[in-house]
Every structure is written in structure tokens, then in C-alpha cells.
Amino acid sequence: MFRQTKAALQKLRYVSFNGCRNTWRLQSTSAVERASQYQTGQKIHGFTVREVVAVPDLFLTAVKLTHDKTGAQYLHAARDDANNLFSVQLRTTPMDSTGVPHILEHTVLCGSEKYPCRDPFFKMLNRSLSTFMNAFTASDYTMYPFSTQNSKDFQNLLSVYLDAVFFPCLREQDFWQEGWRLENENPTDPNSPLVFKGVVFNEMKGAFSDNERVYAQHLQNKLYPDHTYSVVSGGEPLDIPDLTWKQLKQFHATHYHPSNARFFTYGNLPLEQHLKQIEEEALSKFERIDPNTEVPSQPHWSSPREDHVTCSPDALAPDPARQNTLCMSYLLGDITDTFEGFTLSLLSSLMISGPNAPFYKALIEPKIGTDFSSVVGYDGSTKEASFSIGLQGMAEEDTERVKQIISQTINDIIESGFEEERIEALLHKIEIQMKHQSTNFGLSLASYIASSWNHDGDPVELLQINDSVTKFKQALKDNPCFLQDKVKHYFKENTHRLTLSMSPDDTYLEKQAKAEEEKLQKKIQALSEGDKKDIYEKGLELLSAQSKSQDASCLPALKVSDIEPTIPITPVQISTAGGVPVQFCEQPTNGLVYFRAMCSLNTLPEDLRLYVPLFCSVITKVGCGALDYRQQAQQMELRTGGMSVSTQVIPDSTQLDMYEQGVLLSSSCLERNLPHMFQLWSDTFNNPHLDEVERLRVLVMMSAQELANGISYSGHMYALTRASRHLTPAGDLMETFGGMKQVKFMKRVAEMSDLSQVIRILTRIKKHLLNPDNMRCAVNATPQKMSDTAAQLESFMKDVAQNRKERKPVRSNIIERPLDPLQDSGLSRKLISELNFQPCQMKTFFPLPFPVNFVSECIRTVPFSHQDYASLCILARMMTAKFLHGEIREKGGAYGGGARMGGGLFSFYSYRDPNSMQTLSAFRRGVDWAKSGQFTQQDIDEAKLSVFSAVDSPVSPSDKGMGRFLSGLTDEMKQSHRERLFAVTHKSLVEVAESYLGIGQRTCGVAILGPENKAIKKDPSWIVK
Ligand SMILES: [Zn+2]
Secondary structure (H helix, E strand, O other), X not given: OOOOOOOOOOOOOOOOOXXXXXXXXXXXXXXXXXXXXXXXXXXXXXXXXXXXXXXXXXXXXXXXXXXXXXXXXXEEEXXXXXXXXXXXXXXXXXXXXXXXXXXXXXXXXXXXXXXXOOOHHHHHOOOOOOOEEOOEEOOOEEEXXXXXXXXXXXXXXXXXXXXXXXXXXXXXXXXXXXXXXXXXXXXXOOOOOEEEEOXXXXXXXXXXXXXXXXXXXXXXXXXXXXXXXXXXXXXXXXXXXXXXXXHHHHHHHHHOOHHHEEEXXXXXXXXXXXXXXXXXXXXXXXXXXXXXXXXXXXXXXXXXXXXXXXXXXXXXXXXXXXXXXXXXXXXXXEOOOHHHHHHHHHHHHHHXXXXXOXXXXXXXXXXXXXXXXXXXXXXXXXXXXXXXXXXXXXXXXXXXXXXXXXXXXXXXXXXXXXOHHHHHHHHHHHHHHHHOOOOOHHHHHHHHHHHHHHOOOOHHHHHOHHHHHHHHHHXXXXXXXXXXXXXXXXXXXXXXXEEEEEEXXXXXXXXXXXXXXXXXXXXXXXXXXXXXXXXXXXXXHHHHHHHOOOOOOOOOOOOHHHOOOXXXXXXXXXXXXXXEEEEEEEOOOOOEEEEEEXXXXXXXOHHHHHHHHHHHHHOOOOOXXXXXXXXXXXXXXXXXXXXXXXXXXXEOOOOOOEEEEEEEEEEEEEHHHXXXXXXXXXXHHHOEOOOOHHHHHHHHHHHHHHHHHHHHHHHHHHHHHHHOOOOOHHHHHHHHHHOHHHHHHHHHHHHOOOOHHHHHHHHHHHHHHOOHHHEEEEEEEOHHHHHHXXXXXXXXXXXXXXXXXXXXXXXXXXXXXXXXXXXXXXXXXXXXXXXXXXXXXXXXXXXXXXXXXXXXXXXXXXXXXXXXXXXXXXXXXXXXXXXXXXXXXXXXXXXXXXXXXXXXXXXXEEEEEOOOHHHHHHHHHHHHHHHHOOOOHHXXXXXXXXXXXXXXXXXOOOOOOHHHHHHOOOHHHXXXXXXXXXXXXXXXXXXXXHHHHOOOOOOEEEEEEEOOOHHHHHOOOOEEO
């Protein structure tokens, strides 16, 4: 339903593990009904209603308004969803690459008139039950969204957001901290060398360590060379030091004005209250201006262009000789033409997605490259959309061949069009996406409408997706060549086309470092002795401001007593189908059925475990039964909402040295397609085409490339996984399935010339895993559909009975846990127990071609059910907010950092961090800080709020009961954990810090991913990979 924006141009303000698992609560239809009462022309709190439109397909009523005095635009989507969302977006169209909109996004969140304390945004994370809080800088707008289920909280957050956006302090010190500054490397030593520092400066250096990001940025800059899209809105690291504080304030005055703003609210809270607060606290204080931020259309080129850029070599790329990227990009029409945008985004899917798409057949299957280029398909994030097609991981000599294939494929499409069934499959996909109750619906809507609305497109029209579907079907009926004509117009005859290639340069990083050094020296040479003294003093001032304990009492806050004391119960029923245990969970799924099966790994020989992730990624993509892989993909699109398999390592809730291992099958479908979905699973069990070697090779190549690309983005996860590897038996398996070990293994498989051995292994794995004897299932569906689903599940079990085989577990120490602890049904989960496991300490370093580090340290503590677990959870949160954030982000200049508790481990991490050893020492000082007990009851209460906002983040109907199904966590166990969280005290926090985290008490692992590191090289206690 939502247009894909492949270019990774949106940046998150911070990294969080809490995520945003939000909800959909079916209650009365009061919010929708209430909203439909509004009349066009009606005046409310300084606004005039322009339009009221019911959108029944999305269960919402849209109310469009404008603010009379300032012209601010407003859209409210009333929907009976308690997870209310607010967002305000400003059109920010920079004309240079100093990163001014991005640095502004950071600095407005550093304190405002009404809330002058430092960093109110981060502080609100601990004073609220928000389900989401963040800020984004896109190429041409900046957005500030939050969501919460609590109405008092909504008002609190709205007040802080409005004040931050419209009345920020923008102190010079904030600009230094968040943007850039020259400072002594050691701020307390005036003789240490001057260096560049600043959060955004480091963040962007980190962001451009990702080659995919580098490519996407160049492509956009060069395809739209005449206005705001030709610059880097996030900031080009070497241009950032050209920005002045004054320019920043000027940019705010012209861009962060109501006349340049679009407000969006979503959910079941009354619109009037929002309007009143926004008018009183912000808009009434402004007069209308002409912001003059429109983006002009990009003048069309009369002939196509070519260009070339370089990047750093990728040490983990599957084939070092093939690291080139080439793609062709086409300028399309204006995104405010809703139907044209809809059509082109569908067209793009037809051309590219899945093994039946012509570009997939022409470019991926001949294995010229490892995958599509990082930017591929329709991109509607700029005023005029673009379409890109190309490859990454290709050899330089294939350049001409790829260009030829692209133009030939376009000709072929114009010639033969698309099969009707593929179009039908795509429309089916839209139907499913509209029906699926997503976990963060408000936020999805906000980002879905943002780009078009930003250029004065009609957001209500965008929401009426079914109208576009109807119009699309009609257009195809009227003109069978409708799509082919579009291809001819937009691709074949389009002279605004850019062919951009990228190749690795061994001296890339060196050149970058040199350019930075030159920039630095130029700045330093311009300084007088007085300037240098000034810099030193300002550095000390900043340090002392950062070290001061901060008074946040001006900020609104919820209280611990605002938290619900009990959790709602999710009833499930446990029964069997064909002898296999099944958990049934009745939910308002809106006509969809969700099916999962957990298959145990206990009988699988251990030397095959490294291959399990590969098995998961290919088993639903190689063809099955009578279907080849193309037909299978088609059927999956036509009949299901997707079928996938993933690895599972589930630590036991009572014992650190026990865990369950398996793979999880997941799928969904419309109720009418249930038999088709089970048929596809039966065919997968009975006859998967694992011996399709050519298909397998394509899939292997793509997986290896995807893993290698993911490291610069998820480096902290890889560091954490490695650090915990030797601390618990589950940790070791997690490293095998999803750590650096797996990345390197897949690289090796991708390099193998002969895959027959791999095929034999995958076939063996299939016999162990897809065995109903080792399986349990879960179904989420509406009450009306439940008995029918049970009957069909029963017949599915008959269909796959031939795969039943009693096999011996490879370990002798298997422990059974009842599936239903309250009622002895005799059904159980089988866990591995390694009570003799000896945790060991290890420090591992992975040198990688990044200019920043990912640092982590994990400490073995206690399992979920242990009485100290809750204190450790609160401690991790409190230490993050009250100590580590200041040390690692504010002082250290890393993008993010903190502590978390999970899987029996207390873990520290940093993200895109210029430091390594210094960060490890910050972790240690965090423990000392905790042991010293220098924190207040207020600090503890804030940490509790923050932990509960994660614990209570709502769960969608499709995922209800899954915690119980996978981990055996019952509502009763969750409730006891909840009570232990409430009961955490100052004393218990100091005690857990002393007994688990202190030197001597702990067993810990450390891992760092990052650039060459002299300190580590010299220290023999490190293992360098
Ligand atoms: Zn940022």
C-alpha cells in the first residue's frame, strides 16, 4: 500500500531497542463517528474545516483544516486506535551541504523557551509512556512525530514538541555540541591538538561509511542537479564546518514557521483538544509569512548523462573483484499527481520485484552482479519521482553489457507487457496490506503522506487507495496497453536519464582522511592565539555544562502511578491437530488468518547449524511440488500475505544455561485463501526443490551481499552478539545464526564454485526440521473462522504425515517444559540444558573499513524469572539516561550508546562511535556510578516509566499470544515481572550493581568493530580477527 522509498535518506534521531510495536484496538467506532460530524467551513480554535472524508477501507475519517491566521495546514485521521500519533513537518529545502536542516533538527531538541533544560527530548523519553518519539531529516522536509496511548501523556509531549519546534533556545553551545566545533582533543589540555567534534559531524561520517548510502546520495544529487536535491541535506562531513551559528538561526526563522508547517494527528483522541492546544501554545503567536520554500520542477535534460564515483573497498563483499555498481535512473512525473504515482509504483513492482519480473530475469538470474543496486525501483521521496534499475557487485567489464540488457528489457516490456495474473497478484497484495492491522499505523500514515503533502499534493486523495485501485483497473480495461505506454513514455523516450557507476578505490579512506586533515589545518591556520585560547575555554565550558547535574523539573511528566498496575489477559487455547500441539488465539484480525509453526532443531547434527540461516532464506523460494520457483512466487503473491522462515534461539526464563532452538515458519492469508496457503506449505514440506542449483546460487549471492551491506548499519548488533558469544550456550548459537561468524560463512558459500555439497546439507536439514514430530503451531484468526482453520490444519497435518519420523536428539540433556503450565495437557517444549557450561571471558576486535567504531561489552547475570532481573532492567535504563548518554553521546560524540538487559545478559553498547577504549572505560565508570548510589528517586521513577513504555508497547492482533507460544511466557509470569519492576528500589539497584556488575563479580565479553586500532594491536589480551 505504501510507496517504497528505497533511498535511505531519512535518518533517525537516535537508536533505540524499544522499537515501536504499536497497536490496533477494536473498540466502538466513536472516534470515526465523531469526526464525521464536522462540517466544511466550520471554525474551530482558529482553524477552518476544509474537507471531511470517510475512508472506510482504512477504517478512518479524514478531516482537513487550515489555520486562519498563519495558513498552517492540518490533517486529522480519526480512527479507533488508542495509539495516538502527532507529527509536524516543515518544508526544509537547503541550498548547500552544510547539513543545516539536520543540525537544526538536533539543536531544536536541546531546549526551548518554556522547557529550557538541556535535551528535553531525551529527558521526555523517561517521563512519558510514549510508544514512539523521534525526528527525521529527509531531503526536503523535517518531521517530528510521537505516539502514545495515554491522553495526558499526549498533551505533555505535544507541549514539549511545539515549544521545541517553534521556540527553541538554539544556544551557541547546543550548536557546538550537536553540529560541529574545533576543540582540543583532550578538552582539559590546551596543548593537545585541535580536532573537529560534534554529533552530526560524526553521525554523517558514520553514515557515509556505508557504500549503499554513498551511492544513493550521489545518485539523487546528480539526477536533480539544479536545486535543493543537488545538496546533502544531512550534511557532507567536510562541508559541515562551513556552517555558522548565525546561519542556523536564520534557517530556523524562515523554515520553522507555521506558514511552512503541516500538522498531522491520528487516533481516537478528540480533534478539538489538539487544535486548542496547538493554537494556544504555538500558532496564535505568529503572523503569516511567505516562506518561499517551494521546490521548482527539475528542468528536463535534452540528452541522457553518465557519471562515475568511487567508494571504499568492501572487505566482506562476496567477491573482491566484483565490487562495482551501475544503475540507470529516470526522472518521472510530479508526485502530487496521486494516480500517476500509484500507477508508476505498481509498474515498478511489476518490472522488478520477484523472480517473475522482467528485470529480475534479465539482470539477477544471469548472475552478472550480486544483487540489484542499493537504489532500485520507484522513489517518490522527491518532488518529481524517479525510477532506478541496475546492479551492485558486478565486474567493471560487464558495464556495457548491463546497459544493453536494461534497454533491451525495456523494449521487451513495451513489446509484450505483463501477464494478467501478475497484476492480479499485486492488487491482492494491496488488499492484504490494507487489511493487516499494522503495529504502527499512525506513523505509517504520516510517512506515507509526507512527501506528496510537502509539495501541496492532496493527502486525503492519497489515503483513498481503493479509488486508485478502481481507477487503475478501469484504465487497464480501457486500454490494454496502458502500462506498456507508460513504459514507453517514461523509460524508452525519456531523455532525462542518468547512468551512474561506482567503483572501489583502495585509497578512498586515505583521501578522505587527508581532505579532512587539510580542512582542519586551514581552519587552524586562520586562528589567532586569542582564538585558540577562546576555543580552549569554550571546550571547558561545554564540558562543565555536560557534567553538571541537570534540573529537568520544568518538564511535564507522568507518574509511576499513571502506569496500569495489571496487564490485560490474552486468552489462548491449546489443543492438537493430527497429534501436533496448536495454540489458538481469537483476535479481531479483520479477515486475515496468521499461521506459525515452530520446528525444533534438537535432532540436527551440530556441524550443520551454520547452514540453518541459509536453509531458512531459501526454503520458500526454490519451488515446491508441481510449481517451479517462479510459479511458487506467483502463487505466494496471489494467495498469501507472504511465507517466511527464520531462526529462533530462545533463552529459558529460569535457567541461563538452557534454551530452545528452532526455526519459525510464518505466513498469513485472507480467510478465503486458507486452503491455498496450506497447500503451499504441504508442497514445501513434501517436495521442496532444493536441488535447483542455479536458483540456489542466485539466492546465496543475494543473501551474502545483504549481510555484508548490513554491517555498517547494524554494527552494534554484531558487536553485541559477538561479545555475548561465550557467556551462555544460547549466545554461542546466536553468533552462529546471526553474528560475524555467519557473515563470513555466507561469504565463503558465495565463493564456492560447486554447491552440490551445500545442496546435500540443505536436504539433510530439511528432513530434520520439516518434521511434524518436532513441531508446534499457532493460529491467530477471528472467532468465526477458528473452527474452520482447525479443520484445515488437521488436513494439512495429514498431507505432511509422510515427513514424520522419530529422531533422536543429538544432545542427551533435553528438558521438557509444559506448553500450558496451568493445565497439564501433556504437551511440551523441548529445551537444551547445558548445566556444565563454563562461560569464558574474551575480547574480540574486527578491523573493518569504517571511520567509526561499534563497541560492546556483555556481562552474564540472571534469567528472566530471577528476582533481581527487574532491578537490572531498571538499572540498564537509568544508567543509559543518567550516565552513559552524557558520556558516550554528549561528551564522546557517538551517535548513540547505552545499556540494556535481555537474555540473561547486561550489555553495554555504542553506535557509530569515534572512540573505542574511552567508551569501554565509560562503561566501567557507569558501573561505579551505579554502585555509588548517586541517583535520586526521581531518576528511578523515570527509568520505570521508560521501561514500562516498552513493556506495554501494544501488540497487534497478528502477534497476540506469541510471547507465550515462543518463550512460554504466560500472562501470570509477565504480571509477576511487572510487580517486581514496580517494587524496584534505590537499595535493590545498588545491590544488583554490586553483586553482578563489579570487577571480580562478573564474567564478561567484549567486542569492537571498527578501524585499525593501535591500542588493541599492542594489547595481547585482544583477539584480532
Ligand atoms: Zn542526526
